Amino acid sequence: KVVETYRRRMEETKLLGKEERADFDALFPVLVDDLTGSKELQDMPETNRWMRKVLEYNVPFGKQNRGLSLALAYRYLAKDLSRDNIQLSYVLGWCVEFLQAFFLVADDIMDSSETRRGRLCWYKVDGLGATAFNDAVLLEASVYPILKKYFREKEYYADLLDIFHEATFKTSYGQSLDTRTGLEKRLETYTVDRYAAIVKYKTSYYSFYLPVSLAMAMAGVRDNKTKEQARTLLLEMGHFFQVQDDYLDCFGDTDITGKIGTDIADCKCSWLVVAALQKANPAQRHIIMENYGQNDPEKIEIIKHLYMDMGIPELYLDFEEQTYSTINKHIEQMSPSLPKRLFRDMIDKLYRRSS
Amino acid sequence: KVVETYRRRMEETKLLGKEERADFDALFPVLVDDLTGSKELQDMPETNRWMRKVLEYNVPFGKQNRGLSLALAYRYLAKDLSRDNIQLSYVLGWCVEFLQAFFLVADDIMDSSETRRGRLCWYKVDGLGATAFNDAVLLEASVYPILKKYFREKEYYADLLDIFHEATFKTSYGQSLDTRTGLEKRLETYTVDRYAAIVKYKTSYYSFYLPVSLAMAMAGVRDNKTKEQARTLLLEMGHFFQVQDDYLDCFGDTDITGKIGTDIADCKCSWLVVAALQKANPAQRHIIMENYGQNDPEKIEIIKHLYMDMGIPELYLDFEEQTYSTINKHIEQMSPSLPKRLFRDMIDKLYRRSS
Numbered sequence: 038k039v040v041e042t043y044r045r046r047m048e049e050t051k052l053l054g055k056e057e058r059a060d061f062d063a064l065f066p067v068l069v070d071d072l073t074g075s076k077e078l079q080d081m082p083e084t085n086r087w088m089r090k091v092l093e094y095n096v097p098f099g100k101q102n103r104g105l106s107l108a109l110a111y112r113y114l115a116k117d118l119s120r121d122n123i124q125l126s127y128v129l130g131w132c133v134e135f136l137q138a139f140f141l142v143a144d145d146i147m148d149s150s151e152t153r154r155g156r157l158c159w160y161k162v163d164g165l166g167a168t169a170f171n172d173a174v175l176l177e178a179s180v181y182p183i184l185k186k187y188f189r190e191k192e193y194y195a196d197l198l199d200i201f202h203e204a205t206f207k208t209s210y211g212q213s214l215d216t217r218t219g220l221e222k223r224l225e226t227y228t229v230d231r232y233a234a235i236v237k238y239k240t241s242y243y244s245f246y247l248p249v250s251l252a253m254a255m256a257g258v259r260d261n262k263t264k265e266q267a268r269t270l271l272l273e274m275g276h277f278f279q280v281q282d283d284y285l286d287c288f289g290d291t292d293i294t295g296k297i298g299t300d301i302a303d304c305k306c307s308w309l310v311v312a313a314l315q316k317a318n319p320a321q322r323h324i325i326m327e328n329y330g331q332n333d334p335e336k337i338e339i340i341k342h343l344y345m346d347m348g349i350p351e352l353y354l355d356f357e358e359q360t361y362s363t364i365n366k367h368i369e370q371m372s373p374s375l376p377k378r379l380f381r382d383m384i385d386k387l388y389r390r391s392s
Numbered sequence: 393k394v395v396e397t398y399r400r401r402m403e404e405t406k407l408l409g410k411e412e413r414a415d416f417d418a419l420f421p422v423l424v425d426d427l428t429g430s431k432e433l434q435d436m437p438e439t440n441r442w443m444r445k446v447l448e449y450n451v452p453f454g455k456q457n458r459g460l461s462l463a464l465a466y467r468y469l470a471k472d473l474s475r476d477n478i479q480l481s482y483v484l485g486w487c488v489e490f491l492q493a494f495f496l497v498a499d500d501i502m503d504s505s506e507t508r509r510g511r512l513c514w515y516k517v518d519g520l521g522a523t524a525f526n527d528a529v530l531l532e533a534s535v536y537p538i539l540k541k542y543f544r545e546k547e548y549y550a551d552l553l554d555i556f557h558e559a560t561f562k563t564s565y566g567q568s569l570d571t572r573t574g575l576e577k578r579l580e581t582y583t584v585d586r587y588a589a590i591v592k593y594k595t596s597y598y599s600f601y602l603p604v605s606l607a608m609a610m611a612g613v614r615d616n617k618t619k620e621q622a623r624t625l626l627l628e629m630g631h632f633f634q635v636q637d638d639y640l641d642c643f644g645d646t647d648i649t650g651k652i653g654t655d656i657a658d659c660k661c662s663w664l665v666v667a668a669l670q671k672a673n674p675a676q677r678h679i680i681m682e683n684y685g686q687n688d689p690e691k692i693e694i695i696k697h698l699y700m701d702m703g704i705p706e707l708y709l710d711f712e713e714q715t716y717s718t719i720n721k722h723i724e725q726m727s728p729s730l731p732k733r734l735f736r737d738m739i740d741k742l743y744r745r746s747s
């Protein structure tokens with residue numbers, strides 16, 4: 038039933054219209070067949086079946102914000118909006134969803150998470166454990182045969198590859214800083230700057246910049262100033278999104294987010310602990326030092342209560358309002374060469390989100 | 393001192409001349425600087441330092457057969473052998489070594505290995521554990537900024553990317569079948585065909601086909617028949633190499649191989665167990681069923697003794713002689729458009745190897 042609640046909410050809050058989403062969804066099984074049904078892989082029937090299982094468990098049940106925002110961006114950016122190109126934008130959207138699935142499967146192992154999208158994390162299924170890493174690699178590797186099949190003859194093919202590679206590199210850089218920070222547990226390094234660097238790399242690039250810059254490449258947007266402006270705004274949105282993610286990790290409803298939080302236990306440099314450390318008095322700082330970053334339910338509760346005593350949830354609500362209004366201001370100030378509605382749609386999708 | 397013995401042997405058995413190897417080696421620190429010193433990553437100083445550590449621990453201390461065979465192949469294949477292109481072939485060779493490091497770091501986690509190249513496996517260093525998976529991803533991601541920097545303007549740039557992607561996809565397919573087979577532990581599936589499929593995908597593509605096909609792309613070899621012939625032979629060599637690897641996993645000298653075997657404990661579909669199952673009488677089959685695939689030193693010893701009682705090491709020596717001679721015959725039968733010396737150099741490097 039958790040799965041049901043979670044999936045119903047997902048349906049209600051998606052980008053793009055219902056029909057377009059049906060077309061988008063209809064492509065997923067086609068891509069799975071492309072990946073697992075090729076003549077060349079006929080000598081690997083067991084692995085084709087396994088690959089299908091990995092794809093079907095891990096790719097389709099998210100919010101699909103990344104894939105859909107790519108499709109939306111393409112609609113707003115393209116000059117020649119042919120049926121074929123719309124389909125291609127969906128293919129590219131699914132490639133972003135494959136990449137996202139790769140990051141999530143790996144991230145859940147490294148963060149020792151329990152659930153994702155209302156179900157067990159993949160590595161927890163049938164005791165896969167560390168062997169699930171290779172399944173993450175399969176998900177990442179799935180991006181490229183699809184790109185090759187559908188885009189090899191396009192003049193922007195190499196641009197798409199470069200964009201995917203750059204996003205993957207930056208995300209793994211961000212994951213590294215996130216993980217190293219959590220392992221080293223030196224709370225004096227949990228500053229606003231450290232937080233911004235982690236988030237920019239681990240989240241914003243691939244979640245916001247990647248889909249829109251792929252759509253720009255497809256639509257033939259070449260102007261560097263335009264791309265730079267979009268990039269700045271999208272990274273700002275990514276920061277907003279991650280602050281929300283950090284809030285929901287601690288204070289979200291698990292039935293709605295589909296995942297059980299792990300940030301406190303993992304000693305993560307979360308927005309909440311950075312905010313708390315900034316305004317803590319010596320006694321409060323002591324409580325954080327003694328209880329943060331340990332996988333002990335009592336200590337986790339102590340931290341949650343401290344956050345509430347310190348008014349961190351209220352601070353978060355303030356942050357959300359202010360940042361939403363700042364980002365909207367920045368959207369209005371953008372060059373007319375960029376489709377403001379795209380960015381408005383994207384930020385409105387995030388504002389006050391609970392999943 | 394294990395490290396010393398191991399490294400000295402590595403020096404003695406490398407492909408390419410000493411001077412060329414010095415040039416090849418000299419490029420590694422340049423590439424590390426490229427990866428960690430870019431202006432764009434200046435806001436990630438800790439992660440740049442970490443990346444350097446990951447690269448320096450995991451990339452340079454192997455046999456470098458893959459990187460060097462690429463450079464050697466380019467020498468034999470290229471029409472215009474300029475100093476610049478030779479350097480580029482070294483860059484490409486290091487990219488293959490980065491990819492190899494990615495596979496090894498991840499493989500060691502999934503196989504629960506202890507040592508690699510005479511030292512602790514990376515995930516065993518400082519208790520990194522599963523978080524080392526992100527370091528594997530960093531190693532893989534390192535390939536692409538290097539390719540972009542040195543090859544973006546070449547007309548064969550997209551070909552290089554396609555070749556890397558295909559090898560990565562196939563290797564993860566092979567790793568999947570290897571891992572799934574070991575987890576399911578159904579010894580009736582440990583057939584010669586299953587073995588061949590695992591090896592083709594997990595080893596032969598990236599270790600043999602990848603370096604030579606990259607060199608062919610650089611050298612402008614476009615003829616499909618020629619490429620197909622090379623591919624068939626290189627996959628044959630890969631099979632030969634993996635049979636040796638399986639033999640050494642059990643009967644090799646750890647000081648020379650640099651790694652402690654795990655195949656019996658991991659219930660791997662190794663050449664040795666496939667050979668033993670093929671010729672086992674009911675009593676011997678029973679011993680295998682009872683003792684294979686358990687992380688228990690006594691049971692592992694029982695299997696090793698059974699192999700010896702059954703004459704599996706002698707069978708291996710036979711196989712090595714026969715396959716060496718078959719492969720040499722195939723080399724002689726190749727089209728004159730392919731440089732036979734390249735393949736002879738490669739197979740001679742493998743023949744009777746102990747590391």
Ligand SMILES: [Mg+2]
Nearest residue numbers: 144145148150
């Ligand atoms: Mg996580």
Ligand SMILES: [Mg+2]
Nearest residue numbers: 144145148215
């Ligand atoms: Mg994480």
Ligand SMILES: [Mg+2]
Nearest residue numbers: 282283286300
């Ligand atoms: Mg989170």
Ligand SMILES: [Mg+2]
Nearest residue numbers: 499500503505
């Ligand atoms: Mg291994």
Ligand SMILES: [Mg+2]
Nearest residue numbers: 499500503570
């Ligand atoms: Mg292995």
Ligand SMILES: [Mg+2]
Nearest residue numbers: 637638641655
């Ligand atoms: Mg082995």
